[in-house]
Amino acid sequence: xxxxxxxxxxxxxxxxxxxxxxxxxxxxxxxxxxxxxxxxxxxxxxxxxxxxxxxxxxxxxxxxxxxxxxxxxxxxxxxxxxxxxxxxxxxxxxxxxxxxxxxxxxxxxxxxxxxxxxxxxxxxxxxxxxxxxxxxxxxxxxxxxxxxxxxxxxxxxxxxxxxxxxxxxxxxxxxxxxxxxxxxxxxxxxxxxxxxxxxxxxxxxxxxxxxxxxxxxxxxxxxxxxxxxxxxxxxxxxxxxxxxxxxxxxxxxxxxxxxxxxxxxxxxx
Amino acid sequence: xxxxxxxxxxxxxxxxxxxxxxxxxxxxxxxxxxxxxxxxxxxxxxxxxxxxxxxxxxxxxxxxxxxxxxxxxxxxxxxxxxxxxxxxxxxxxxxxxxxxxxxxxxxxxxxxxxxxxxxxxxxxxxxxxxxxxxxxxxxxxxxxxxxxxxxxxxxxxxxxxxxxxxxxxxxxxxxxxxxxxxxxxxxxxxxxxxxxxxxxxxxxxxxxxxxxxxxxxxxxxxxxxxxxxxxxxxxxxxxxxxxxxxxxxxxxxxxxxxxxxxxxxxxxx
Numbered sequence: 335x336x337x338x339x340x341x342x343x344x345x346x347x348x349x350x351x352x353x354x355x356x357x358x359x360x361x362x363x364x365x366x367x368x369x370x371x372x373x374x375x376x377x378x379x380x381x382x383x384x385x386x387x388x389x390x391x392x393x394x395x396x397x398x399x400x401x402x403x404x405x406x407x408x409x410x411x412x413x414x415x416x417x418x419x420x421x422x423x424x425x426x427x428x429x430x431x432x433x434x435x436x437x438x439x440x441x442x443x444x445x446x447x448x449x450x451x452x453x454x455x456x457x458x459x460x461x462x463x464x465x466x467x468x469x470x471x472x473x474x475x476x477x478x479x480x481x482x483x484x485x486x487x488x489x490x491x492x493x494x495x496x497x498x499x500x501x502x503x504x505x506x507x508x509x510x511x512x513x514x515x516x517x518x519x520x521x522x523x524x525x526x527x528x529x530x531x532x533x534x535x536x537x538x539x540x541x542x543x544x545x546x547x548x549x550x551x552x553x554x555x556x557x558x559x560x561x562x563x564x565x566x567x568x569x570x571x572x573x574x575x576x577x578x579x580x581x582x583x584x585x586x587x588x589x590x591x592x593x594x595x596x597x598x599x600x601x602x603x
Numbered sequence: 604x605x606x607x608x609x610x611x612x613x614x615x616x617x618x619x620x621x622x623x624x625x626x627x628x629x630x631x632x633x634x635x636x637x638x639x640x641x642x643x644x645x646x647x648x649x650x651x652x653x654x655x656x657x658x659x660x661x662x663x664x665x666x667x668x669x670x671x672x673x674x675x676x677x678x679x680x681x682x683x684x685x686x687x688x689x690x691x692x693x694x695x696x697x698x699x700x701x702x703x704x705x706x707x708x709x710x711x712x713x714x715x716x717x718x719x720x721x722x723x724x725x726x727x728x729x730x731x732x733x734x735x736x737x738x739x740x741x742x743x744x745x746x747x748x749x750x751x752x753x754x755x756x757x758x759x760x761x762x763x764x765x766x767x768x769x770x771x772x773x774x775x776x777x778x779x780x781x782x783x784x785x786x787x788x789x790x791x792x793x794x795x796x797x798x799x800x801x802x803x804x805x806x807x808x809x810x811x812x813x814x815x816x817x818x819x820x821x822x823x824x825x826x827x828x829x830x831x832x833x834x835x836x837x838x839x840x841x842x843x844x845x846x847x848x849x850x851x852x853x854x855x856x857x858x859x860x861x862x863x864x865x866x867x868x869x870x871x872x
Contacts, residue, residue: 347794372685375747382744390742418638425635460854464733464821468838473657475650478642552731555825565734569741577738581730588729 389574396574397581405568405576412564413583415478416550419560423482423550424543427489432535434490435497436523441509442501451494458491467553478559485546485553492545496538497531504530537599544588544595551584661843668851669844676833676852683829683856686747686822687815690754694815695808698759702766708778709770709796720763728760732818733825740826750827754815761811769803770796806868813864820853830856 402409437443437451466487470480504527512526554562561580568577616624703709705720735753743749773796781795823831830853837845 368688372689375682375685376689376751377746378748379744379746383748386742386744393738393742414641418642421638422635422642425631460857462817462821462853464824465834465850465853469661472661473654475647477646479646479651482642548729548731552733555733555737562734566737569737581734584734585726585729589725592729 393574393578396576397578399575400579400582401573401575402579405564405573405579408564408567409561409576409580409583412554412559412561412580415481416547416554416560416562419478419481419485419550420543420547423485424489424539424546426482427486427542427546428493428535428539430486431490431492431494431497435494436501436527438494438498439501441504441506442519442523442527451498455491455495455498458487459495463488463549463553464556467556467558471557476557476559481550481553481558481560484558485549488549489542489546493538493542497535500531500534501527533602536602540595540598544591547591548588551588664841664843665847667844668847669842670848672845672848673852676830676849679823679828679830679833680852680856682747683819683823683831684816686750686754686819686827686829687812690751690819691758691808691812691815693751693755694758694762694811697755698762698766699804701759701763702770703792705763705767706770708773709792720767724760724763724767726760727756727758728764730757732757732815733822736822736827737825745826745828747828750819750822750829753822753827754819757818758811758815761814762807765807766800766804769800769807773799802871805871809864809867809871813860816860817857820856 434451434454437447438455440448443451463484467480467484470483470487474480474483508530509522509526512522517525550560551562551565554560554564555566557563561584565577565580565584568574568580614621701720701723704711704716705724707713707717710717710720732753735756736750739749739753743752777799778791778795781791786794819827819829819831821831821834823829823833824835826832830849834846834849834853837843837849
């Protein structure tokens with residue numbers, strides 16, 4: 335006769351992510367120590383915050399009652415700069431990133447070209463847009479031209495990388511079929527690769543157009559033109575009602591861009 | 604019996620479709636040229652043509668990097684890491700309730716709270732963290748706290764959006780099973796939904812932490828502490844050898860955090 339197995343009367347939920355009890359304890363203690371250390375470096379100046387509270391309320395007031403009219407000339411100039419910069423930089427960025435994207439695809443490019451193109455992509459992705467903008471402003475002077483170059487440079491890293499990954503994922507049988515007809519490399523790209531990646535390339539370009547507009551609102555802070563410069567000026571002048579108006583315009587345009595670009599992408603695919 | 608006349612040459616598209624596509628591309632070219640003209644109305648081309656010389660000049664000044672400046676960067680680097688981590692923590696704390704309110708299957712009221720939560724997500728996403736920092740520095744005064752809050756506010760949208768999409772995609776079978784035991788709504792959430800989204804949650808959080816490290820490195824440009832503050836100070840006095848050191852530190856941090864985040868996400872998913 336076997337003794338009856340003692341089952342526990344209460345069920346306890348097993349741990350979810352960190353299953354080893356020792357590691358769990360180490361992680362908890364480590365996190366607690368880090369939190370104490372990190373919080374001790376934050377040294378809030380309460381007097382300044384209490385003083386700024388008034389300003390915060392004025393800012394919220396400005397947001398609720400935005401003033402579009404008194405700085406409309408500056409706002410519209412900034413907007414035109416941002417929008418034109420967005421379009422030109424996306425077009426130029428896409429034109430440059432197509433050859434780089436083809437060169438960075440392992441299945442169509444020779445190894446030497448592959449490593450050069452991957453290097454260009456890595457350089458463009460590692461540098462933040464704002465830092466690139468600082469350098470372009472120092473080289474090309476203030477204004478939207480520097481912003482245009484920054485956004486085009488950022489577009490290359492994003493688009494060429496995704497395009498290269500897409501080319502590497504294509505259906506090989508079509509490329510093989512075209513190659514079997516005796517087609518040259520250029521014909522193979524044109525008839526086997528291009529039809530397969532074109533819908534996605536257009537989708538990615540639209541997505542990048544959307545990102546470039548968002549970024550164009552930021553790089554103006556370091557002098558690269560666009561609506562960000564106008565916003566920075568408005569905040570520096572303590573004109574919170576104008577700043578509220580600019581922020582509302584940015585939010586509305588970003589939302590419009592996001593929805594129309596996602597709608598267009600759905601429509602194209 | 605009549606043979607339909609086949610054209611001698613194969614064409615991919617009908618003449619009308621080809622014409623429409625051609626017209627679309629032509630319109631894009633016209634728009635590009637127009638935007639290019641509007642954008643460059645105020646561009647001073649002498650500065651642009653002068654750029655290679657400027658670039659060579661800056662490059663000349665940037666090397667050799669001033670390595671003795673490195674010890675001064677350790678505290679700002681620690682500040683930057685804390686800003687990103689505490690900001691992510693704040694973002695997570697704020698984003699989790701918003702995500703549960705925004706997900707169609709967990710929201711308590713689809714008519715009122717869900718649109719409000721979605722609006723919070725969109726509003727937070729469409730303002731870049733640099734702009735959030737610009738506003739918060741004006742309100743709270745310069746310092747780490749403004750940066751942490753800026754990172755946190757920007758993270759709500761990102762984490763909230765990805766998390767609510769993960770919640771909407773949960774498998775309904777466990778939910779039904781737990782409901783069938785007579786569990787309350789809170790228990791269903793705790794035992795059926797949370798375990799399913801937990802891996803996605805950690806993945807999203809680590810991913811956002813990685814992005815926040817990048818962003819917090821430059822928030823100092825508008826006065827929010829960390830490495831960006833040192834960068835701004837060095838740029839203001841044209842200390843290019845120091846700028847090189849700061850940029851290399853930022854680059855190393857970004858690459859390291861990207862590696863950590865990729866490893867963690869691989870381990871979880």
